[in-house]
Amino acid sequence: MARKVSRRGGNIVTIHDVARHVGVSPMTVSRVINGEKNVREETRKKVAEAIEALNYSPNMAARSLASQDSSRIALIYSNPSMSFLSELLLGILHQSSQSGCQLIIESCEGPEGVADVLDKLKSLGVDGVVLPPPLSDSTRVAKALREMGLPFVGVATSRPSPDAASVSIDDFKAAFAMTQRLIALGHRRIGFIKGHPNSYYSQLRHEGYIAALTKAGLTPEDKLVGQGYFTYRSGFDAAESLLMRDERPTALFASNDDMAAGAVASAHRLGLDVPKDVTIVGFDDTSMASSVWPELTTVRQPISDMASLGLKMLLEQIRTRRSGQPYAPVHEIRDFAIIERQSSSPPGEDATD
Amino acid sequence: MARKVSRRGGNIVTIHDVARHVGVSPMTVSRVINGEKNVREETRKKVAEAIEALNYSPNMAARSLASQDSSRIALIYSNPSMSFLSELLLGILHQSSQSGCQLIIESCEGPEGVADVLDKLKSLGVDGVVLPPPLSDSTRVAKALREMGLPFVGVATSRPSPDAASVSIDDFKAAFAMTQRLIALGHRRIGFIKGHPNSYYSQLRHEGYIAALTKAGLTPEDKLVGQGYFTYRSGFDAAESLLMRDERPTALFASNDDMAAGAVASAHRLGLDVPKDVTIVGFDDTSMASSVWPELTTVRQPISDMASLGLKMLLEQIRTRRSGQPYAPVHEIRDFAIIERQSSSPPGEDATD
DNA sequence: CTGAAAGCGCTTACAG
DNA sequence: CTGAAAGCGCTTACAG
Numbered sequence: 228m229a230r231k232v233s234r235r236g237g238n239i240v241t242i243h244d245v246a247r248h249v250g251v252s253p254m255t256v257s258r259v260i261n262g263e264k265n266v267r268e269e270t271r272k273k274v275a276e277a278i279e280a281l282n283y284s285p286n287m288a289a290r291s292l293a294s295q296d297s298s299r300i301a302l303i304y305s306n307p308s309m310s311f312l313s314e315l316l317l318g319i320l321h322q323s324s325q326s327g328c329q330l331i332i333e334s335c336e337g338p339e340g341v342a343d344v345l346d347k348l349k350s351l352g353v354d355g356v357v358l359p360p361p362l363s364d365s366t367r368v369a370k371a372l373r374e375m376g377l378p379f380v381g382v383a384t385s386r387p388s389p390d391a392a393s394v395s396i397d398d399f400k401a402a403f404a405m406t407q408r409l410i411a412l413g414h415r416r417i418g419f420i421k422g423h424p425n426s427y428y429s430q431l432r433h434e435g436y437i438a439a440l441t442k443a444g445l446t447p448e449d450k451l452v453g454q455g456y457f458t459y460r461s462g463f464d465a466a467e468s469l470l471m472r473d474e475r476p477t478a479l480f481a482s483n484d485d486m487a488a489g490a491v492a493s494a495h496r497l498g499l500d501v502p503k504d505v506t507i508v509g510f511d512d513t514s515m516a517s518s519v520w521p522e523l524t525t526v527r528q529p530i531s532d533m534a535s536l537g538l539k540m541l542l543e544q545i546r547t548r549r550s551g552q553p554y555a556p557v558h559e560i561r562d563f564a565i566i567e568r569q570s571s572s573p574p575g576e577d578a579t580d
Numbered sequence: 581m582a583r584k585v586s587r588r589g590g591n592i593v594t595i596h597d598v599a600r601h602v603g604v605s606p607m608t609v610s611r612v613i614n615g616e617k618n619v620r621e622e623t624r625k626k627v628a629e630a631i632e633a634l635n636y637s638p639n640m641a642a643r644s645l646a647s648q649d650s651s652r653i654a655l656i657y658s659n660p661s662m663s664f665l666s667e668l669l670l671g672i673l674h675q676s677s678q679s680g681c682q683l684i685i686e687s688c689e690g691p692e693g694v695a696d697v698l699d700k701l702k703s704l705g706v707d708g709v710v711l712p713p714p715l716s717d718s719t720r721v722a723k724a725l726r727e728m729g730l731p732f733v734g735v736a737t738s739r740p741s742p743d744a745a746s747v748s749i750d751d752f753k754a755a756f757a758m759t760q761r762l763i764a765l766g767h768r769r770i771g772f773i774k775g776h777p778n779s780y781y782s783q784l785r786h787e788g789y790i791a792a793l794t795k796a797g798l799t800p801e802d803k804l805v806g807q808g809y810f811t812y813r814s815g816f817d818a819a820e821s822l823l824m825r826d827e828r829p830t831a832l833f834a835s836n837d838d839m840a841a842g843a844v845a846s847a848h849r850l851g852l853d854v855p856k857d858v859t860i861v862g863f864d865d866t867s868m869a870s871s872v873w874p875e876l877t878t879v880r881q882p883i884s885d886m887a888s889l890g891l892k893m894l895l896e897q898i899r900t901r902r903s904g905q906p907y908a909p910v911h912e913i914r915d916f917a918i919i920e921r922q923s924s925s926p927p928g929e930d931a932t933d
Numbered sequence: 934c935t936g937a938a939a940g941c942g943c944t945t946a947c948a949g
Numbered sequence: 950c951t952g953a954a955a956g957c958g959c960t961t962a963c964a965g
Contacts, residue, residue: 239705241942252952257944265950284705287682288645289942292957296944309867313666316673320685327682329640332673350635352592460873485871492873496848514662515871518838520813520845594958605936610960618934642958645941649960 240283248277260285287327298328298354298545300538303344305335307359308485310514311530315359315382318534326542335362345371355379355541357534363393364427378548380541382534385428387558392544394537394559398428401526401563402435402482405508408565409478410443413573414506417445418469418476420455420462420486429457432482432510451476455486462486466493470505477505477574484509484516487523491570502572512566521569533561593636601630613638640680651681651707651898653891656697658688660712661838663867664883668712668735671887679895688715698724708732708894710887716746717780731901733894735887738781740911745897747890747912751781754879754916755788755835758861761918762831763796766926767859770798771822771829773808773815773839782810785835785863804829808839815839819846823858830858830927837862837869840876844923855925865919874922886914 242260246253251270258266259274266274277283290296302319304312323330331351335344341362348356356379362368363381369388372379380392387393409417419436422429437447450472453465462481469476470493479494481487487509494501501507501521509516512527540557547554595613599606604623611619612627619627630636643649655672657665676683684704688697694715701709709732715721716734722741725732733745740746762770772789775782790800803825806818815834822829823846832847834840840862847854854860854874862869865880893910900907 239942243942253943254952255950258951261944267950270950282703282705284703286645286942288641289957290944292639292641292645292959293942293944295957308871309666310662313662313669316666316669317685320669320673320683324682324684329677329680330673330683331677332670350637352635352637459871463873488871489873492845492848495845496851498849515868518812518841518868520816520842592958596958606959607936608934611935614960620934623934639958642941643960645943646958646960648941 239286240281242283242285245274245277245281245283248281249273291327296546298326298542299331299352300328300355300357300541301331301333301348301351301353302357302359303333303335303341303348303362304359305340305362307361308511308513308515311511312359313514314530315534318531319357319538321531322535322538326539328538328542341365341368341371345375348377349375353377355545357382357537357541359383359534360385360428361426363387378541378544378554380537380544382537383528383530385426385431388556390556392537392540392556392558394533394540394561396528396533396561396563398431399435399438401528402432402480402510403439404435404563405480405510405526405565406436406439407443409480409506409508409571410439410445412478412506412571414478415445415574416451416474416476416478418451418453418466418479420453420465420469420479420481420490422455422457422482422486424454426457429482436480455481457483457485459485459489459492462489463493464489466490466507467497470494470497470499475505478571479505479507480510481507482510484511484513484523484525487525487570488515488519491519491521491523501570503575506571506574508571516566517568524568524571525566527564527566529561529563536561592639593634595636595638598627598630598634598636601634602626644680649899651679651895652684652705653681653708653710653894654684654686654701654704654706655710655712656686656688656694656701656715657712658693658715660714661864661866661868664864665712666867667883668887671884672710672891674884675888675891679892681891681895694718694721694724698728701730702728706730708898710735710891710894712736712887713738713781714779716740731894731897731907733890733897735890736881736883738779738784741909743909745890745893745909745911747886747893747914749881749886749914749916751784752788752791754881755785755833755863756792757788757916758833758863758879758918759789759792760796762833762859762861762924763792763798765831765859765924767831768798768927769804769827769829769831771804771806771819771832773806773818773822773832773834773843775808775810775835775839777807779810782835789833808834810836810838812838812842812845815842816846817842819843819860820850823847823850823852828858831924832858832860833863834860835863837864837866837876837878840878840923841868841872844872844874844876854923856928859924859927861924869919870921877921877924878919880917880919882914882917889914 242253363384384393440447455461455465509523509525512525516523516525595606598609716737737746793800808814808818862876862878865878869876869878
């Protein structure tokens with residue numbers, strides 16, 4: 228019975244092998260695999276055991292060909308932080324290998340780049356798009372996608388498109404929580420370094436900072452707030468002017484890790500110890516946060532999980548649409564976490580013990 | 581003729597549509613797509629035009645199902661730099677979406693982790709493995725894979741397994757070239773920060789530095805060499821002791837970017853300007869190099885290309901093996917590039933103009 | 934140089 | 950609750 232060996236040398240276990248092993252039809256095995264309900268419990272169990280015993284694993288190609296469910300998903304990105312991107316990719320890949328969808332990655336530089344990439348996606352027959360920041364916040368991109376009739380999901384968006392799915396954290400709440408933590412440590416003069424002005428989540432983080440200060444009975448002061456642009460250099464510069472004030476802040480909250488790292492460098496250059504002389508905290512928990520020294524206390528976004536969930540939601544959306552049912556966009560909010568590392572301590576003390 | 585609409589709502593262009601459009605058989609179209617030679621030039625051209633006109637793009641699932649060529653490729657990694665990983669992933673993804681192979685990503689922590697992951701790969705029916713550093717340098721992992729009979733490729737290996745494929749740069753030559761560049765700038769007292777002692781490429785880079793010095797008639801001095809461990813902190817510490825010497829080096833060559841970034845921070849803390857007082861250069865061109873300020877002059881490895889090529893080679897290897905032909909492992913060497921940024925200049929001058 | 938037939942491993946749509 | 954048939958879009962292995 229050299230059935231499997233006809234074309235190929237190997238001996239892959241197929242759904243037929245499992246079926247024969249149990250004494251049922253391939254159809255029943257298929258049902259078990261896909262978790263359909265109308266299978267007798269006893270049958271299901273026997274099939275499951277056979278699957279285990281034969282070490283069967285479904286052929287994704289066959290499955291997606293047969294079910295016509297082979298979604299081509301594009302991930303388009305433009306100029307994100309590399310470490311952000313890598314976490315995102317990890318999550319996406321994890322999910323895509325499970326879902327058996329085909330992934331296409333495209334980078335688009337500049338505003339014209341986006342149009343070109345969108346054209347390309349169309350001709351590639353893409354079924355859906357994953358959008359990381361800053362694209363996920365672009366109303367222009369959202370509009371274009373909508374006009375193309377292409378489903379999409381925004382990952383880590385601060386301004387989710389109302390008619391598209393999204394996964395994000397609550398930037399306001401996260402900045403609020405981090406500021407509260409700083410206050411709980413005993414800090415009263417807390418500086419803030421804003422991100423790029425055209426980014427909405429930068430604004431949300433700033434507002435979270437203000438709100439926490441206010442709630443604690445502290446007065447937010449403009450002179451304790453510096454303008455950054457999410458870059459190391461901008462964090463360096465902003466921190467420098469903040470730290471050279473007569474009444475130096477005892478803590479600095481930079482609204483991303485690159486700026487926080489720049490702020491640490493600036494403090495060092497001024498002869499200040501971190502965290503002994505000044506506590507410096509970041510936001511995002513990118514690899515930068517744990518690369519520099521001292522390692523940065525920061526707010527962690529579970530990027531990888533968010534990306535994985537985002538892709539899953541997108542796939543469901545595509546399936547729903549295909550079946551002709553109406554689709555109600557889902558906006559998921561994931562939990563953030565405050566990660567304490569060596570760059571923070573009570574004012575005037577050293578956290579590294 | 582509602583053929584395509586039978587099961588699905590859409591109207592995907594298939595090989596049959598193209599065939600009908602041209603007036604040939606699907607087989608001929610298939611041949612054109614796969615670049616087979618036995619097709620008349622005229623026919624080929626007409627088919628190519630139809631493909632263009634109909635905007636046809638082959639269905640990967642069908643293709644890999646029919647050709648039995650659907651390879652499951654695993655990428656296993658352990659503790660690499662995130663920015664390295666993201667470049668690698670980009671390259672791998674680019675290639676895998678073109679080749680239509682299924683990608684599985686597994687992280688393995690620690691030496692036991694590797695064994696577990698390998699077990700998992702086996703039960704998953706993986707056809708080949710991509711190995712980034714430091715796994716790509718592990719003789720243990722190579723041996724285990726060999727015993728499992730699983731083809732693999734090492735990406736950015738300094739010590740390629742003789743019987744497995746690999747893609748790398750010439751670390752010795754790259755370090756040699758960077759050191760020569762420093763000498764050409766006018767530096768004579770050039771310090772070096774070594775990487776982790778158990779890493780072979782760290783050693784190669786050190787040897788390249790020594791060789792360039794020697795070739796230029798300079799005497800390599802042990803006291804100009806510091807021991808690092810590839811981390812920011814270790815670069816910081818090593819640079820500190822190097823820069824506090826009486827005869828301070830005018831340039832520091834750190835054998836990766838994280839250490840170079842740490843060295844810059846250390847210089848700043850000592851009140852030294854980079855590059856005016858000391859030139860500091862790195863190696864790898866990870867995102868760290870362009871995140872910090874001043875941005876780092878460094879050696880670029882084309883990670884993404886290397887990964888993409890590596891996967892391609894692996895796929896070829898699998899195909900060759902399947903056809904029963906003998907496989908001769910290929911070791912590809914890619915070109916590196918010296919990237920000049922703001923952290924280097926002639927001694928005593930400022931490069932940022 | 935070109936094509937008709939059979940098959941890849943799975944699922945959909947029907948029957949029972 | 951279970952199964953026989955047909956088909957997903959492509960390629961392999963033969964013929965001519």
